[in-house]
Amino acid sequence: MHSHENHGSAKTYILGFLFSLILTALPLWLVIQHVMNKALLTVAILLIAVLQLIIQFFFFMHIGEGEKPRYHVMALILGAVMVFTIVAGSIWIMTFNSQVH
Amino acid sequence: MGEKAKGFFVTGDPLIYGADVSIIITLLGILVFLTYFKKWGWLWREWLTTVDHKKIGIMYLVSSLLMLFRGGVDALLMRMQLAMPNTHFLQSQHYNEIFTTHGTIMILFMAMPFMFALFNIVIPLQIGARDVAYPFLNAMSFWLFFFGALLFNLSFVIGGSPDAGWLSYPPLSELAGSPGPGQNFYIWGIQISGIGSLATGINFLVTILKMRAPGMKLMQMPLFTWSVLSSCITIIFAFPVLTVTLALLFVDRFFGAHIFTATGGGNPMMYVNLIWMWGHPEVYIVVLPAFGIYSEIVSTFSKKKIFGYKSMVFSMMIISVLGYFTWVHHFFTMGAGADVNTFFAITTMAIGIPTGVKIFNWLFTMFRGRISMTQPMLWTLAFIPCFLVGGATGVMLAAAPADYQYHNSYFLIAHFHQTLIGGVVFGYLAGLYYWWPKMFGFKLNDRIGKWAFWTWNIGFYVCFMPQYALGFMGMTRRVYTYGWDMGWAPYNMVSTAGAFLMGIGFVFQVWQILYSIKHGERDLTGDPWNGRTLEWSIPSPAPHYNFAHLPEVKSDDAWWDMKNHRYGAAVPNKMKEYAPIHMPKNSGIPFLMSACWFVAGFGLTFEWIGVGIAGLAGVGICLLARSFQRNTDYYIPVDEIKATESSLGRVV
Amino acid sequence: MAQPAISMDAHQEHHHDTFKLLGFWIFLVTDCIIFACLFAVYAVLRTHTDGDLTGRELFEVKGFTAETLILLASSFTSGLASLAMQKGSKKHLLGWLTVTVLLGLSFVGLEITEFAKMASEGAAISTNAFLSSFFTLVGTHGLHVSFGLIWMTGVMVQIGRYGIDAHTKEKVTIVGLYWHFLDVVWIFIFTVVYLLGVM
Ligand code: HEM
Ligand SMILES: [Cu+2]
Numbered sequence: 001m002h003s004h005e006n007h008g009s010a011k012t013y014i015l016g017f018l019f020s021l022i023l024t025a026l027p028l029w030l031v032i033q034h035v036m037n038k039a040l041l042t043v044a045i046l047l048i049a050v051l052q053l054i055i056q057f058f059f060f061m062h063i064g065e066g067e068k069p070r071y072h073v074m075a076l077i078l079g080a081v082m083v084f085t086i087v088a089g090s091i092w093i094m095t096f097n098s099q100v101h
Numbered sequence: 102m103g104e105k106a107k108g109f110f111v112t113g114d115p116l117i118y119g120a121d122v123s124i125i126i127t128l129l130g131i132l133v134f135l136t137y138f139k140k141w142g143w144l145w146r147e148w149l150t151t152v153d154h155k156k157i158g159i160m161y162l163v164s165s166l167l168m169l170f171r172g173g174v175d176a177l178l179m180r181m182q183l184a185m186p187n188t189h190f191l192q193s194q195h196y197n198e199i200f201t202t203h204g205t206i207m208i209l210f211m212a213m214p215f216m217f218a219l220f221n222i223v224i225p226l227q228i229g230a231r232d233v234a235y236p237f238l239n240a241m242s243f244w245l246f247f248f249g250a251l252l253f254n255l256s257f258v259i260g261g262s263p264d265a266g267w268l269s270y271p272p273l274s275e276l277a278g279s280p281g282p283g284q285n286f287y288i289w290g291i292q293i294s295g296i297g298s299l300a301t302g303i304n305f306l307v308t309i310l311k312m313r314a315p316g317m318k319l320m321q322m323p324l325f326t327w328s329v330l331s332s333c334i335t336i337i338f339a340f341p342v343l344t345v346t347l348a349l350l351f352v353d354r355f356f357g358a359h360i361f362t363a364t365g366g367g368n369p370m371m372y373v374n375l376i377w378m379w380g381h382p383e384v385y386i387v388v389l390p391a392f393g394i395y396s397e398i399v400s401t402f403s404k405k406k407i408f409g410y411k412s413m414v415f416s417m418m419i420i421s422v423l424g425y426f427t428w429v430h431h432f433f434t435m436g437a438g439a440d441v442n443t444f445f446a447i448t449t450m451a452i453g454i455p456t457g458v459k460i461f462n463w464l465f466t467m468f469r470g471r472i473s474m475t476q477p478m479l480w481t482l483a484f485i486p487c488f489l490v491g492g493a494t495g496v497m498l499a500a501a502p503a504d505y506q507y508h509n510s511y512f513l514i515a516h517f518h519q520t521l522i523g524g525v526v527f528g529y530l531a532g533l534y535y536w537w538p539k540m541f542g543f544k545l546n547d548r549i550g551k552w553a554f555w556t557w558n559i560g561f562y563v564c565f566m567p568q569y570a571l572g573f574m575g576m577t578r579r580v581y582t583y584g585w586d587m588g589w590a591p592y593n594m595v596s597t598a599g600a601f602l603m604g605i606g607f608v609f610q611v612w613q614i615l616y617s618i619k620h621g622e623r624d625l626t627g628d629p630w631n632g633r634t635l636e637w638s639i640p641s642p643a644p645h646y647n648f649a650h651l652p653e654v655k656s657d658d659a660w661w662d663m664k665n666h667r668y669g670a671a672v673p674n675k676m677k678e679y680a681p682i683h684m685p686k687n688s689g690i691p692f693l694m695s696a697c698w699f700v701a702g703f704g705l706t707f708e709w710i711g712v713g714i715a716g717l718a719g720v721g722i723c724l725l726a727r728s729f730q731r732n733t734d735y736y737i738p739v740d741e742i743k744a745t746e747s748s749l750g751r752v753v
Numbered sequence: 754m755a756q757p758a759i760s761m762d763a764h765q766e767h768h769h770d771t772f773k774l775l776g777f778w779i780f781l782v783t784d785c786i787i788f789a790c791l792f793a794v795y796a797v798l799r800t801h802t803d804g805d806l807t808g809r810e811l812f813e814v815k816g817f818t819a820e821t822l823i824l825l826a827s828s829f830t831s832g833l834a835s836l837a838m839q840k841g842s843k844k845h846l847l848g849w850l851t852v853t854v855l856l857g858l859s860f861v862g863l864e865i866t867e868f869a870k871m872a873s874e875g876a877a878i879s880t881n882a883f884l885s886s887f888f889t890l891v892g893t894h895g896l897h898v899s900f901g902l903i904w905m906t907g908v909m910v911q912i913g914r915y916g917i918d919a920h921t922k923e924k925v926t927i928v929g930l931y932w933h934f935l936d937v938v939w940i941f942i943f944t945v946v947y948l949l950g951v952m
Contacts, residue, residue, distance in 0.1 A: 013832040020825055024943070028818060031948045041952060049944040053937050060832055060933045071310055072778035075337075079782035082338045082425065083789040086378065090793035093374055093429060093441055234772050299783060307776045337779060341786035349794065349889060358878050358885035359803075360794060366801030366882030371794060378790075721903075728907055731920065 016059025023052040111261055114195065121258055150687040152236035155643060157243045158221030159540060162533075164247060165214035168206050169607070171254065175203035177604055180564075184597035186585045196581035197264040198283070202257070204267025209291055210250040212387045212521070213298055215529045217246070219390065220305055220329055222540055223532075226636035226643060227323050229314025229652045229659075234307040236685040237733070242297035242304065244695035249294025252702050256286035260707065263287035266579070268376050269350070271361040271369040276354045282706050285354065288347045289702035293695075295343050302336030305329055314635065317654035320414070323634040324400075324407060327414050328393025331421035332386050338425060339382035346375040355708070370435055377428040385424035388520070389417055391528025392459055395481050398535055399463045401630050402478040403470025406658060409462040416455030423452050430499055434508050449499040453492060460485060475630070476550045480531035483558050487523025491516060494569070509579075512572025515565045522561060538629045542641045543621035546613050553609035560602025567592035567599075625750075633661035638670040640749040646682045646737055649746050673751055679743060681736040688733070694723035777927050781934050784897075788938050791890040792945060799950075803881035808950025811876055813867075817947040820863050821939065824898075827856035828936035835929045843917055846925070850909050853932065857902045864895050887946065894942060897935055904928055
């Protein structure tokens with residue numbers, strides 16, 4: 001009865017852990033070694049962070065599983081849009097202020 | 102503590118002493134009543150520990166009407182002060198406190214609980230469910246709201262009211278600007294009830310997604326249910342922002358941080374940015390359910406399917422998401438870049454489109470319908486012109502350059518009262534009249550209701566139309582008095598008269614309720630309006646378990662379809678055997694835990710750390726106690742269901 | 754008469770299970786919004802040091818890397834706990850949960866030490882806007898972790914008492930989800946606060 005609530009296998013957890021380790025070490029190395037200029041580096045480590053988020057969502061939190069329709073995935077997607085709006089919107093709107101300060 | 106204790110009780114104003122005395126008398130009266138009639142056990146078992154959505158809804162309703170009274174008295178005090186130039190009825194400080202508490206109470210402690218009352222009473226019945234998804238959490242939401250509102254209102258007699266406006270902009274609301282406990286009352290009162298609102302948002306979203314009657318597809322849900330769904334989505338994304346914003350303000354005040362302060366690198370405009378990220382969606386949170394109510398009423402009393410069901414659904418969903426992208430129009434004048442202002446001016450105007458679509462749909466539904474002029478219908482009809490004017494003035498404000506002219510004038514005050522009263526309050530009142538028989542089993546008296554309706558409506562226009570003019574004449578909001586030379590006196594006098602007419606309207610409504618309890622027309626059918634949706638398929642008031650049999654839904658307007666094609670609950674004697682019904686048990690934890698939050702909030706308000714920690718520890722203990730509970734539900738036996746159904750005349 | 758009651762029961766249990774999970778996911782989304790606001794505040798204020806020390810001078814690579822790895826490892830072990838639960842092994846379930854809690858405790862311990870050290874160097878929450886936003890963001894995460902530790906311990910006590918049944922299973926699943934989520938948030942604290950800070 002509860003079979004649809006699968007919680008992954010040892011393999012997915014171990015893979016997820018390894019990927020996460022790599023995606024933690026990589027940006028750390030990039031930053032310490034100053035491999036690129038600042039703007040590029042910022043973009044790169046942010047992208048890597050998003051990648052690690054996706055990895056953990058799938059390998060640790062198993063968002064792909066569960067009953068259909070997958071309302072929790074829709075909620076997460078909309079949530080991601082809102083998170084982006086809040087952070088990027090605030091920065092955009094507030095740039096005026098920080099120039100003044 | 103010496104200094105603080107001196108300011109502990111608010112003193113010095115005869116108005117407040119009068120209020121103190123009446124509060125104490127009321128409390129004593131309630132205590133004596135409960136003890137004399139041995140009602141304490143009843144109160145605890147039937148109300149304080151209930152997890153029944155219908156009872157929780159009624160408690161929300163009673164609280165919100167009380168808060169409408171308090172906010173209304175605030176409004177009348179302000180209007181009395183402004184009726185004539187150079188009045189010294191209220192001092193400037195007192196005036197500041199009153200507009201702050203009026204605004205906060207009306208939005209957070211009147212509109213929100215009124216809305217939740219209707220969610221609770223209607224949604225499970227309308228989707229054919231026996232309860233909400235998380236009944237325990239639902240009770241928790243109510244008590245958090247209740248104790249939050251209590252804490253906020255306490256500031257009236259203890260410690261002093263907040264006075265920094267209903268959104269409490271820093272630096273005024275920071276420690277340097279408002280050193281007293283008033284601002285802390287504001288923070289914790291809203292914070293505690295806000296957690297409850299967020300939980301309600303999650304609760305009803307899951308309820309609607311997961312607990313619909315067998316067969317009811319999303320696109321067959323009644324429009325009120327859709328409106329609640331869209332409102333809940335907005336709650337989920339907006340209320341956390343409020344939580345953070347208030348928490349950060351408290352961190353500034355309590356730990357001496359510099360997030361929104363004017364010194365130490367802090368940025369007060371960041372507060373304005375964040376609070377409107379909640380504040381604007383909040384407007385849609387409260388207005389969307391009103392749209393849903395109007396849709397139900399228009400369709401029921403025109404005896405027609407709603408025109409453009411799909412476009413209604415889409416426009417509500419669009420509003421609920423787009424509403425999140427317009428917040429900057431509240432601070433165009435802050436001076437963010439031109440491109441920022443342009444973007445947000447466009448999104449603001451865009452949101453007018455789905456709203457317009459809805460109004461046309463209502464009109465088309467009524468067109469050639471057999472309209473019956475019941476009380477719910479009257480309030481709906483009054484809403485349409487009111488909202489059109491409110492919308493038009495809103496678009497005027499949305500034009501960023503023009504906003505520099507109208508910003509913070511009485512034009513703005515008139516605009517938002519037009520949408521809030523004409524859109525939200527009228528909507529909820531319409532809903533109240535519509536679902537009242539379902540809640541209590543009788544209709545509200547028509548004659549007194551018409552008096553209430555007309556005094557409210559005439560009063561509304563008399564009160565707010567002159568304020569548009571005052572705005573053009575340069576009167577700014579939040580001024581506590583003005584001179585003869587301004588030429589504002591006649592308009593203000595008229596406006597005050599209108600406010601009192603609305604007050605009389607409210608008194609009529611109280612009378613109407615009291616009168617109808619004794620003399621109201623009883624509803625024995627469960628379907629007094631010849632309704633179309635499932636809540637009308639069961640007796641009024643609904644039995645504890647709502648539906649003896651879960652209805653099988655085959656189309657939209659499910660109950661209408663059953664009545665016309667003679668199936669389901671429309672043919673009771675052909676019903677199947679009963680089965681035991683699974684229900685949640687009552688629990689005292691929501692009440693106790695919220696009371697602990699109250700203690701914590703009170704302690705933190707006065708910065709009595711010990712009390713604050715004790716309260717929070719109590720919250721933690723309640724959480725753990727709940728986590729360890731196992732037998733939280735039970736079954737209603739078949740015999741009991743049979744007995745109830747036959748006593749309601751449902752078993753033939 | 755007993756027959757329908759039993760099948761009803763199973764039906765309801767099944768439903769409430771998936772309800773709780775969906776509700777919890779939505780709660781996590783709201784928690785994301787909470788962190789988004791804190792990140793937004795941090796992003797706007799991170800340069801507002803009011804002439805004091807910046808992140809580059811305050812953050813220690815060794816310290817935050819250790820925190821990151823410990824929390825990541827604990828997220829992994831909480832996953833192993835739920836695997837053990839799937840297999841029905843109470844002993845391993847409790848074992849992995851204990852490891853998770855211990856890792857969580859050391860994370861919190863490291864964080865407290867870091868905060869205390871900063872404060873002793875004159876970098877406290879009331880020093881300037883940058884530090885105010887830093888402490889509220891990282892501190893809120895720390896509070897979440899601490900809360901999760903108490904919660905997880907409570908769940909462990911319940912497993913000890915009742916073994917692995919439908920109730921405790923659900924609880925382990927949900928607290929595990931919460932724990933993974935906290936690590937996901939930390940990825941961004943690691944990146945936005947610490948890595949961008951020392952860059
Ligand atoms: C019943 C009739 C009402 C009257 C006569 C009334 C009157 C007023 C007055 C005189 C002010 C102060 C204007 C100023 O000095 O700036 C005010 C402010 C306000 N009102 Fe009302 N009001 C009424 C109902 C409502 C309702 C139903 C709501 C919300 C649902 C509401 C929300 C507000 C808000 C948010 C403010 C702004 C408070 C501030 O400036 O911080 N009012 N109202
Ligand atoms: Cu707005």
